[in-house]
Amino acid sequence: MWFAGVYVYLRPTTLEEALEALYQSRGELLAGGTDFYPSLGERLPAKPIVDITRVRELKGITRKPDLFRIGGGATWTELIKAPLPRCFDALKAAAREIGSVQIQNRGTVAGNLCNASPAADSVPALLALDAAVELASRSTVRRVALQDFILGNRKTARQADEILTAILVPRAVDDALSTFLKLGARRYLVISIAIVAVVLDIESGKIRDARVAVGSCSVRAQRLTDLEQRLRGASLSDIAELAAEQHLKPLSPIDDVRASASYRFDSALTLVRRALAQCAAKC
Known part of the structure; x- marks a missing residue:
């Protein structure tokens, strides 16, 4: 927040002002601040701050x-x-x-x-x-x-x-069914071990379109495109059984303090099946 010997905290009110401030100051953006400040630890910000909360x-x-x-x-x-x-x-x-x-x-x-x-x-x-x-x-x-x-x-x-x-x-699937499931070490306020989101567009009892994404099991969340292709055109009966281990090939889970890679993989498959079943039950 000190810039050329001057304490700099900028709070623009329009997008044009914000973009100009960011360019001129070479600073860091501040929105909600819920990740920004914890990431600093005990350090002070090293760059000017461009607060965009009023834009x-x-x-x-x-x-x-x-x-x-x-x-x-x-x-x-x-x-x-x-x-x-x-x-x-x-x-x-x-x-x-x-x-x-x-x-x-x-x-x-x-x-x-x-x-x-x-x-x-x-x-x-x-x-x-x-x-x-x-x-x-x-x-x-x-x-x-x-x-x-x-x-x-x-x-x-x-x-x-x-x-x-x-x-x-x-707005391609406004009326589609969707489900989110998360596994953590406790129910609330926890970093995820595995995350699954499913969107199913149903027409005449069959799956017209399917999107399945998994998080916390790779360096970035992944769509399971092979599983999505397998689901398209399928009926809703026993939909969960269509998900198999080979459909999770895009994932690359790691061992860390929250879970082992193998546990993450198994959990992701279980969550995918549960999410599909929950979506089907909403129809």
């Missing part, structure tokens, strides 16, 4: 003819309360698992993505919605598919002069 263009969740736009400043509480179609049920369930209510009131959806934790609860649900992100700089605005935005553990495609201005969800 009007980043507010709100809007419905457009072809997509839903989740503003870069939208909080988890705002998403939970928003009148969204049932394909968002998995994302709302994930939102309720992100920290405490106080964290949900402050933390932003965009911040969770930019933090790029392998165990981020929101990412599988957004992947299953085919979400993309909108990135703006002083000179350009670009759209990047979420699966291409998160590059690895704490790594994203966002450039230093860019702000994630929105998450974009195409």
